[in-house]
Amino acid sequence: MGRTVMEVGSDGVAVITLINPPVNSLSVDVLESLHETYRQALQRDDVKAIVVTGANGRFSGGFDITAFRKFQAGNSPAPKLGYVSVEILADTLEDAKKPAVAAIDGLALGGGLEVAMSCHARISTSNAQLGLPELQLGVIPGFGGTQRLPRLVGLAKSLEMILTSKPVKGEEALDLGLVDAIAPPEELLSTARRWALDILERRRPWINSLYRNDKLEPLGEAREILNFARTQARKQAPNLKHPLVLIDVIEEGIVSGPRAGLWKEAEAFEGLLPSDTSRSLVHIFFAQRGTTKVPGVTDRGLVPRPINKVAILGGGLMGSGIATALVLNNYPVILKEVNEKFLQAGIDRVKANLLSRVKKGRMTQQKFEKTFSLLKGVLDYDSFKDVDLVIEAVIENVSLKQQIFADLEKYCPPHCILASNTSTIDLNLIGKRTKSHDRIIGAHFFSPAHVMPLLEIIRTDKTSSQVIVDLLDVGKKIKKTPVVVGNCTGFAVNRMFFPYTQAALLLVDRGADIYQIDRAITKFGMPMGPFRLCDLVGFGVGVATGKQFIDNFPERTYMSILLPLMMEDKRAGESTRRGFYVYNDRRKASPDPEVKKYIEKARSMSGITIDPKLTKLSDEEIVEMVFFPVVNETCRVYSEGIAVKAADLDIAGVMGMGFPPYRGGIMFWADSIGSKYICSKLEEWSNLYGEFFKPCAYLAERAAKGAPLSTPLEQAMSRL
Numbered sequence: 188m189g190r191t192v193m194e195v196g197s198d199g200v201a202v203i204t205l206i207n208p209p210v211n212s213l214s215v216d217v218l219e220s221l222h223e224t225y226r227q228a229l230q231r232d233d234v235k236a237i238v239v240t241g242a243n244g245r246f247s248g249g250f251d252i253t254a255f256r257k258f259q260a261g262n263s264p265a266p267k268l269g270y271v272s273v274e275i276l277a278d279t280l281e282d283a284k285k286p287a288v289a290a291i292d293g294l295a296l297g298g299g300l301e302v303a304m305s306c307h308a309r310i311s312t313s314n315a316q317l318g319l320p321e322l323q324l325g326v327i328p329g330f331g332g333t334q335r336l337p338r339l340v341g342l343a344k345s346l347e348m349i350l351t352s353k354p355v356k357g358e359e360a361l362d363l364g365l366v367d368a369i370a371p372p373e374e375l376l377s378t379a380r381r382w383a384l385d386i387l388e389r390r391r392p393w394i395n396s397l398y399r400n401d402k403l404e405p406l407g408e409a410r411e412i413l414n415f416a417r418t419q420a421r422k423q424a425p426n427l428k429h430p431l432v433l434i435d436v437i438e439e440g441i442v443s444g445p446r447a448g449l450w451k452e453a454e455a456f457e458g459l460l461p462s463d464t465s466r467s468l469v470h471i472f473f474a475q476r477g478t479t480k481v482p483g484v485t486d487r488g489l490v491p492r493p494i495n496k497v498a499i500l501g502g503g504l505m506g507s508g509i510a511t512a513l514v515l516n517n518y519p520v521i522l523k524e525v526n527e528k529f530l531q532a533g534i535d536r537v538k539a540n541l542l543s544r545v546k547k548g549r550m551t552q553q554k555f556e557k558t559f560s561l562l563k564g565v566l567d568y569d570s571f572k573d574v575d576l577v578i579e580a581v582i583e584n585v586s587l588k589q590q591i592f593a594d595l596e597k598y599c600p601p602h603c604i605l606a607s608n609t610s611t612i613d614l615n616l617i618g619k620r621t622k623s624h625d626r627i628i629g630a631h632f633f634s635p636a637h638v639m640p641l642l643e644i645i646r647t648d649k650t651s652s653q654v655i656v657d658l659l660d661v662g663k664k665i666k667k668t669p670v671v672v673g674n675c676t677g678f679a680v681n682r683m684f685f686p687y688t689q690a691a692l693l694l695v696d697r698g699a700d701i702y703q704i705d706r707a708i709t710k711f712g713m714p715m716g717p718f719r720l721c722d723l724v725g726f727g728v729g730v731a732t733g734k735q736f737i738d739n740f741p742e743r744t745y746m747s748i749l750l751p752l753m754m755e756d757k758r759a760g761e762s763t764r765r766g767f768y769v770y771n772d773r774r775k776a777s778p779d780p781e782v783k784k785y786i787e788k789a790r791s792m793s794g795i796t797i798d799p800k801l802t803k804l805s806d807e808e809i810v811e812m813v814f815f816p817v818v819n820e821t822c823r824v825y826s827e828g829i830a831v832k833a834a835d836l837d838i839a840g841v842m843g844m845g846f847p848p849y850r851g852g853i854m855f856w857a858d859s860i861g862s863k864y865i866c867s868k869l870e871e872w873s874n875l876y877g878e879f880f881k882p883c884a885y886l887a888e889r890a891a892k893g894a895p896l897s898t899p900l901e902q903a904m905s906r907l
C-alpha cells in the first residue's frame with residue numbers, strides 16, 4: 188500500500204515523504220495519507236513549515252494509472268478528482284497557514300507536479316523532469332494543473348508543455364519560473380527546509396500559484412493564444428477531442444477565475460476518462476511496459492551480461508542507423524564493410540546522423556566528437572575476437588547471410604551474440620551453416636534505426652533465454668521498445684503489415700481510387716496511406732518483400748502487377764520522383780493523373796474487371812477493407828504463438844506501422860469493433876474477391892463464440 192510518512196526536525200520543519208514504489212504514484216491510499224499527514228502537520232505546534240518530497244529520489248510519477256485501468260474495466264468507481272483537487276490540494280495544502288515547499292528529485296509528472304505546484308515554492312535538482320503528460324493518456328491534468336501551470340509559466344508555454352506532454356528539466360523549469368531554485372541532490376532537502384522557514388519569516392514570498400496573475404497574458408491576448416492553439420490542435424490531431432477540452436478548461440479559469448477552472452477541470456476529466464481514446468492510450472501505456480516481460484525468459488532471474496563492444500556488418504542505411512543508435516548510447520562500435528568506398532560511406536552516414544543533432548542543438552560539438560570517436564571502421568574480422576554482440580545488417584540475401592554467420596562463428600568469441608537485422612528471412616535458414624543456434628537472434632530495427640522506437644527481437648526455438656535477456660537490456664539502454672517474437676517469414680511486424688498494401692492494391696485493381704484510399708487511411712490516423720508509403724519505401728523493396736510472402740503464404744497473398752508494371756517505366760517511388768504520386772524538389776507529393784493508364788493496363792493484362800461497388804466505397808468501408816485483412820493476419824501471428832501477448836502486437840503495430848495509439852493497437856481496436864462483425868465482413872469479401880480475405884481459423888472460432896480476439900491464448904484455447 189502507498190503511504191506518506193512525516194518526520195519533524197528540530198528546526199520545526201515537517202518533511203512529508205510520498206512512498207509508493209517504484210515511482211511514488213499517487214494512489215488513493217497515498218492521497219488520503221497525504222491529506223491526513225498534512226492535517227497532523229498543520230495541527231502540531233512543533234511544526235512551523237512543511238517540505239513535501241518523494242522517496243528514493245523520485246518525487247512522484249503522478250496519479251496512479253492502474254486506477255484508470257480498473258475504472259475503465261468497470262472494476263472500480265471513478266476517482267474523486269474534484270475532492271482531491273479542491274479539498275486536498277487547494278484547501279488543505281495551498282490554503283494552509285503554514286508554508287510548504289516541494290523538494291523535487293527524479294520526476295514530478297502529472298499529479299506529482301500538481302502536488303508540487305500546490306506548495307508555496309519548489310526546489311528541484313537540475314536533472315529532475317517536470318511535466319504534465321496526461322494528454323498521452325487521453326485525459327487532461329486533473330489536480331489543478333490546467334490552472335496553476337499557466338499562472339506559473341505563462342499561457343503559451345503551459346499550453347506547449349501540456350499539449351506535447353513533454354517534461355522540462357530542472358534548469359529550464361527554473362528559467363520558466365516553475366521552480367524557485369536548483370539544488371544538488373544531497374542538498375535538496377536542506378535547501379527546501381531553509382526555504383520553507385524563509386517563507387515563514389517573510390524573507391521569501393509566500394505564493395499561492397492558483398491566485399497568481401502576473402504571468403498570465405491579458406485577456407485579449409490570452410484568447411488569441413487559445414484560439415491559435417485550438418486551430419493547431421484541430422489540424423494536428425483531428426481525431427482527438429481531449430486537447431480541445433484542455434483548452435476550454437484553461438480558458439474557463441482565465442475568464443471565470445481559477446476556482447471555477449478547478450471545478451470545470453474535474454468535471455472534464457471525469458468526462459474523458461471513460462472515452463475510447465483514454466481506454467486505448469491507457470492500454471498502450473501498460474502494453475508498452477509489458478513488452479519487456481517475457482514469460483519463461485525474463486522471470487527466470489537471469490542477469491543481462493555486460494556488452495562492452497558491438498560489431499555491425501554493413502554500413503548501409505540500416506547498419507549506419509543502428510551504429511548511430513549504439514554510439515549515441517555509449518557503446519563502442521566496429522563497423523565492417525567489404526571495401527574502402529562502402530566503409531567510408533557508412534562512416535559518413537553515422538557522422539551525418541550525429542551532426543544533424545548538433546545542427547538542431549540537441550548535441551554539443553564536444554559530445555559529437557566523443558560519440559563519433561566510439562565508431563571504428565574495419566574491412567576484416569581481425570578485431571572481432573573480443574566483441575560481445577554482432578549485428579548483421581547486409582542486404583536481404585540468404586546465401587550471403589549464411590556465409591557471414593559461418594564466418595562470425597569462426598571469428599567471434601564463443602559467448603558473442605550473433606544477431607541479424609533481417610526483416611523477413613527465417614533465422615534458422617540464416618544460421619543453417621553454423622552450430623551456434625543458441626546464440627543466434629533477430630534484432631530487427633526500423634528505418635531510420637536511430638530514430639524509430641521499435642526493436643523487434645526474434646527468437647528461434649533454440650535461442651537461449653540468456654541471449655534474449657541480453658538483447659532486451661541493450662534495447663533498453665538504446666531507448667528502444669522491444670517486442671520479442673517467434674521466428675517465421677516476416678516475423679510479426681512485416682506479417683501484420685503486408686496485407687495493408689495488398690488490400691489497397693486489390694481495391695485499386697478492381698476500381699477504387701488510389702488517392703481516396705490514402706486520404707481515408709490518413710483520416711483514420713495512419714501517418715500516410717498505403718500508396719504514399721509504397722512510394723516512400725520504394726517499389727523495389729515492396730516487390731522483394733512481396734515475393735517472400737508469395738513464396739511462403741501463396742494461398743493468401745494478393746499479387747497485383749501494378750508495381751512491376753510501373754517499375755518498367757522507371758516509376759519506382761519517391762527516389763525516382765515518380766510513383767503513385769509525383770514529387771517536386773521539396774519532396775512534396777501530388778497525385779498524378781498518369782497513374783490511371785498503368786492501372787488500366789494492369790487490369791487488362793490480368794483480366795480484372797471493375798466492380799462498381801468498389802468505385803463508390805465510403806471512407807469507413809475503405810478503412811475496414813484495408814484493416815480487417817491486417818487484423819486477420821495479426822490473429823494468425825498470435826494464434827501461431829509468434830507473439831505471446833496480444834498487447835505485444837498492439838505495440839508492434841503502433842510503433843512499427845504507425846497505427847494510431849489512440850486506437851489502442853490492431854488487436855485492441857479489433858476488439859472494440861467485435862470479432863463477429865470483422866469475421867462476417869471478411870467472409871463476405873472472401874466470397875466476392877477471393878482467398879486474400881478469408882478469415883483464419885482463430886478469428887472464425889473467436890467470432891463463433893462472440894469472444895474477444897486478444898484474450899490470453901491459453902484462455903482462448905481452453906474456451907475454444
Ligand SMILES: C[C@H](O)CC(=O)SCCNC(=O)CCNC(=O)[C@H](O)C(C)(C)COP(=O)(O)OP(=O)(O)OC[C@H]1O[C@@H](n2cnc3c(N)ncnc32)[C@H](O)[C@@H]1OP(=O)(O)O
Nearest residue numbers: 210212248249250251252253296297298320328329330476
Ligand atoms: C489527476 C492527474 O492529473 C492525472 C495523472 O497524474 S495521470 C499520470 C501522469 N503521469 C504519467 O503519465 C507518467 C507515466 N509514467 C511514465 O512516464 C514513466 O513510467 C516514468 C517516467 C514515470 C518512469 O519511467 P521508467 O523509469 O522508464 O519506468 P517505467 O518502466 O515506465 O515505470 C516503472 C513502473 O512504474 C509504473 N508506473 C509509472 N508511472 C505510473 C503511474 N503514474 N501510475 C502507476 N504506475 C506507474 C509502470 O507501469 C512500471 O510498472 P511495472 O514495473 O510493473 O511495469
